[in-house]
Amino acid sequence: MANQDDLFKKLVSHCKEYGFVFQSSEVYDGLAAVYDYGPYGVELKNNIKKYWWMAMVQMHENIVGLDAAIFMDPKTWQASGHVAAFSDPMIDNKDSNKRYRADQLVEEYVEKKVMKKANKEIEKARKRFGESFNEEEYRSTNPRVMGYLEKSKTILTRLNTSLTNGDLADVKNLIEELEIACPESGSRNWTEVREFNLMFNTQLGTIAGEAGKLYLRPETAQGIFVNFLNVQKTTRQKIPFGIAQIGKAFRNEIVARQFIFRMREFEQMEMQFFVRPGEQKKWYEYWKGFRMKWHQAIHPSKKLQFHDHEKLAFYADAALDIEFEFPFGFRELEGIHSRTDHDLNAHQELSGRKLQYFDPELKESYVPYVVETSIGVDRMFLATMANALVEETVPNADGKDSTRTVLRVHPALAPIKCAVLPLVKNNEEFTSKAREIFNHIKYSFECQYDEKDSPGKRYRRQDAIGTPYCITIDGQTLEDNTVTIRDRDTMEQTRIVIDNIEKVVLEKINMRHLLK
Numbered sequence: 001m002a003n004q005d006d007l008f009k010k011l012v013s014h015c016k017e018y019g020f021v022f023q024s025s026e027v028y029d030g031l032a033a034v035y036d037y038g039p040y041g042v043e044l045k046n047n048i049k050k051y052w053w054m055a056m057v058q059m060h061e062n063i064v065g066l067d068a069a070i071f072m073d074p075k076t077w078q079a080s081g082h083v084a085a086f087s088d089p090m091i092d093n094k095d096s097n098k099r100y101r102a103d104q105l106v107e108e109y110v111e112k113k114v115m116k117k118a119n120k121e122i123e124k125a126r127k128r129f130g131e132s133f134n135e136e137e138y139r140s141t142n143p144r145v146m147g148y149l150e151k152s153k154t155i156l157t158r159l160n161t162s163l164t165n166g167d168l169a170d171v172k173n174l175i176e177e178l179e180i181a182c183p184e185s186g187s188r189n190w191t192e193v194r195e196f197n198l199m200f201n202t203q204l205g206t207i208a209g210e211a212g213k214l215y216l217r218p219e220t221a222q223g224i225f226v227n228f229l230n231v232q233k234t235t236r237q238k239i240p241f242g243i244a245q246i247g248k249a250f251r252n253e254i255v256a257r258q259f260i261f262r263m264r265e266f267e268q269m270e271m272q273f274f275v276r277p278g279e280q281k282k283w284y285e286y287w288k289g290f291r292m293k294w295h296q297a298i299h300p301s302k303k304l305q306f307h308d309h310e311k312l313a314f315y316a317d318a319a320l321d322i323e324f325e326f327p328f329g330f331r332e333l334e335g336i337h338s339r340t341d342h343d344l345n346a347h348q349e350l351s352g353r354k355l356q357y358f359d360p361e362l363k364e365s366y367v368p369y370v371v372e373t374s375i376g377v378d379r380m381f382l383a384t385m386a387n388a389l390v391e392e393t394v395p396n397a398d399g400k401d402s403t404r405t406v407l408r409v410h411p412a413l414a415p416i417k418c419a420v421l422p423l424v425k426n427n428e429e430f431t432s433k434a435r436e437i438f439n440h441i442k443y444s445f446e447c448q449y450d451e452k453d454s455p456g457k458r459y460r461r462q463d464a465i466g467t468p469y470c471i472t473i474d475g476q477t478l479e480d481n482t483v484t485i486r487d488r489d490t491m492e493q494t495r496i497v498i499d500n501i502e503k504v505v506l507e508k509i510n511m512r513h514l515l516k
């Protein structure tokens with residue numbers, strides 16, 4: 001685990017050092033769980049969004065795009081259920097004034113105080129028995145391990161039952177019984193457990209009081225639902241069809257940790273697929289497979305898994321997460337939900353407007369069912385960085401080994417596609433030729449001109465930001481119009497004619513490689 005922790009720390013500092021992600025308002029000591037994307041971060045993020053948009057909108061005749069506003073009529077959030085139920089149970093420590101998610105305090109207790117002990121016993125036994133160790137059998141026969149597992153189950157079942165029944169007093173009792181102390185003050189001086197709504201709100205300037213209260217959207221999906229008929233009518237789409245959207249969402253997360261994994265301001269890429277009632281299962285399976293393939297084009301399959309939701313929201317008839325193995329374990333990267341006709345019905349009811357589709361084949365009107373795919377751009381960014389960032393040992397020119405940090409991100413997603421490097425900076429012939437090449441190829445993709453430091457250092461800088469190709473202009477370039485082109489992954493250098501640079505790079509960075 002220490003290794004994974006180190007890896008994560010390295011990832012976070014790499015993001016900062018190389019201009020991918022900065023803490024928001026850092027000069028004022030930073031705003032918690034809010035981040036800014038730096039020069040390479042914004043390029044990578046835009047490429048991730050492009051990959052998603054192409055796969056979902058461009059590749060599907062029956063999916064169209066939308067860019068709805070962040071502010072919506074507050075009734076939207078009444079209809080969607082967010083005003084009443086988009087909340088987490090919170091508890092404050094009266095001594096440290098720190099706020100925690102009550103459920104997470106209990107879950108962390110189980111993980112650290114119970115399961116850690118069980119896992120320690122299991123690992124000890126694994127060492128003792130070697131090859132012949134049967135973990136499953138050990139878990140179900142060793143009295144100490146069985147005791148820990150039973151304790152963990154009892155606590156978590158009670159927590160779930162209390163949360164499902166809205167019995168927050170019992171959640172507080174549980175915290176007290178387990179003698180959970182505040183990690184900051186060490187005291188057990190807790191407030192009651194209360195529901196805390198995660199929506200941020202603000203006030204419309206022209207209307208005072210409750211009537212002027214506006215929410216920052218906590219998901220982009222509702223903008224799609226309320227525009228369903230506008231889009232269907234203007235694009236003449238027939239069911240089944242989808243509406244896709246990329247945009248900011250805001251959640252007042254009580255505990256926001258793990259860098260850009262859980263943020264208060266983040267971006268979502270969501271698609272609502274409108275289908276005939278009764279056909280949702282078929283489409284749910286289709287999107288489950290399609291979305292997994294989209295991830296597998298970038299990430300190794302062993303780092304991805306499905307996680308079916310055991311407890312479904314009351315309106316859903318199926319839901320799962322696609323989980324990615326982050327440095328801190330398998331966590332949700334994307335959600336796929338079969339949301340029935342819940343949202344459209346709710347908006348229809350509250351607005352008094354019909355949100356129905358006339359099916360020309362069935363010759364009847366109905367409220368379509370919806371299968372949703374929803375992924376956080378920032379989580380996808382973190383997964384991409386975590387998977388791509390490697391430290392490896394490579395031979396130097398002098399034959400000795402050194403380590404290099406390389407971001408093996410897919411070339412189609414790489415922030416900079418090609419670096420143009422004059423061999424030396426104080427040779428006007430080299431630099432003007434390099435500039436000439438740079439000014440020619442910059443029309444086709446993101447390039448960078450760099451003449452600072454030695455060629456070795458420049459290569460390392462480009463490796464660290466994931467640039468697939470480096471072009472070097474040297475003495476021979478002036479004689480025969482060829483340059484060396486260095487491949488990031490193999491570090492091999494070959495000579496090509498200047499006129500071929502664009503073709504070679506374009507071939508490598510083509511999104512087609514991912515989409516197919």
Ligand code: GAP
Pocket residue numbers: 218219220221251253260261262263264266267268270332333334335372374375376377378379
């Ligand atoms: N419309 C459905 C919806 O919003 P969700 O599971 O709450 O579902 C979808 O969110 C995705 O948005 C998640 O899988 C995750 O990738 C991303 N996401 C949610 N909360 C986030 C947060 N606080 N910070 C970063 N990403 C978040």
